[in-house]
Amino acid sequence: MSKLDTYPYRPPKRYTKKSLHGRVRGMMIPYDDYRRAVLFYSQVFGWDMMRVPQGVFIEDSDERPHLMCATGPSQVSWEASVPGHVWAQLVARERVPKVQTFTEVSMDVPLAETVKTMTDRGWKVVSRTEIDGDWADFVVVEDPDGNRQLLWKCPSSRTWEEPEAGYDKD
Template sequence: MLKLYTCYCCSFPFKADDGMLPCECPACGASPDNFLGEPYNEQEIRRIHVDPPTGNADRDPMDLKWHMPKRFPARTRNGRLRRFVFEYDEPKILRDFYTDVFGWDIINTETSNPERPLMYCATGPGNANWEPRVVSFCYGFLKARDSEDTGLHPMYVIEVDSIDKTVELVEQYGGKLRKPAYTVDGQLYAVVEDSEGNGLYLWQTPSTVTWEEPESQTL
């Protein structure tokens, strides 16, 4: 039976079958004691997961004092802003800047040219799959400015279920396809331009996603 659990170390809510419980919190790695039982001996640090409030059918839609959060569908990461992209002329200078000023963990991606690498940036604590361990921040890339061949210099990566279907919608709503689907390190990307000329990378959700990852949750 699927149940909802909350980790009392990091507040991360997750669902799991009570017959196949994880051996640690999928977000922070805390032991099962931190999500199977409430820490009654430490009431002051308890963190309780609560469901979002339900909508009020009588609410005035023009009253903007409170915006009811949208309930996004499960088992899809379509539309999520997932990565940033900053460009460099001198890779070491930019790498040192973000490493020393902000403390980022930066590595070259596997198939990069060592002289002009595509670098992956962890901007906060992460899991073994190089995804953020907790919510509220994202990871990103540093790439050579002269490797950008669309003239748009996109700064953000949006994850989508299907690049082909998303491109159809982009064009339907006044945008343009600026670079057809291509592969980087086994991942499928494309570049589009929105209706106002802003460039965006599209990243198709990998087929290896299990929907159990913290970044896949919709609770």
């Protein structure tokens, strides 16, 4: 392999489809002790935290809340406002047993079809979560090496004005 074909010499390919398929959009980190985990990430790394809005994602409880964490400059929606970093979520371990990514998949393909392309290659489905009246659609999958990802299919509410929805247009 030529040196010019390696990182950092070859630039990344262009992403010209109006799609966020495959983007790693966040990180989900389990906690056992809620207060201890909040103190660790707020005091060591300066993260800011709020409870994830209810009814649009994983259910939680007042005692074991599901937290959205800004790890750097963020928009009012808590999506990052500059490139190169993502939010994290602190989640009770009984709901997320090990660290996993939050990965967006195609809005144009039913989530079941996307998941089938993975299970056909030996990946496994860890969990499917359905919440009454929920607005989101997601499945947790694991690759053959044990790496877990929550696959999230964005609802059709995206307006494409959102800064994070950019793609290579030319």
